[in-house]
Amino acid sequence: MLVALAMRALNSNKATYLIGHAQAARTEMLHLANEFRALAKRTSIATPALDQLYTYANSG
Numbered sequence: 095m096l097v098a099l100a101m102r103a104l105n106s107n108k109a110t111y112l113i114g115h116a117q118a119a120r121t122e123m124l125h126l127a128n129e130f131r132a133l134a135k136r137t138s139i140a141t142p143a144l145d146q147l148y149t150y151a152n153s154g
Contacts, residue, residue, distance in 0.1 A: 127151040
């Protein structure tokens with residue numbers, strides 16, 4: 095029964111919209127990560143946390 099409900103929910107227009115939104119969000123977040131990385135490289139300040147997070151954003 096749970097599988098049937100899940101399949102019904104995933105076949106809806108709302109699910110299609112949400113999946114498209116999630117895919118676009120990944121691209122947008124990677125773009126932002128690249129911009130922050132470029133800004134950070136312009137300074138002499140170390141950004142170890144940003145560098146570590148970038149490895150996850152760019153692992154895609």
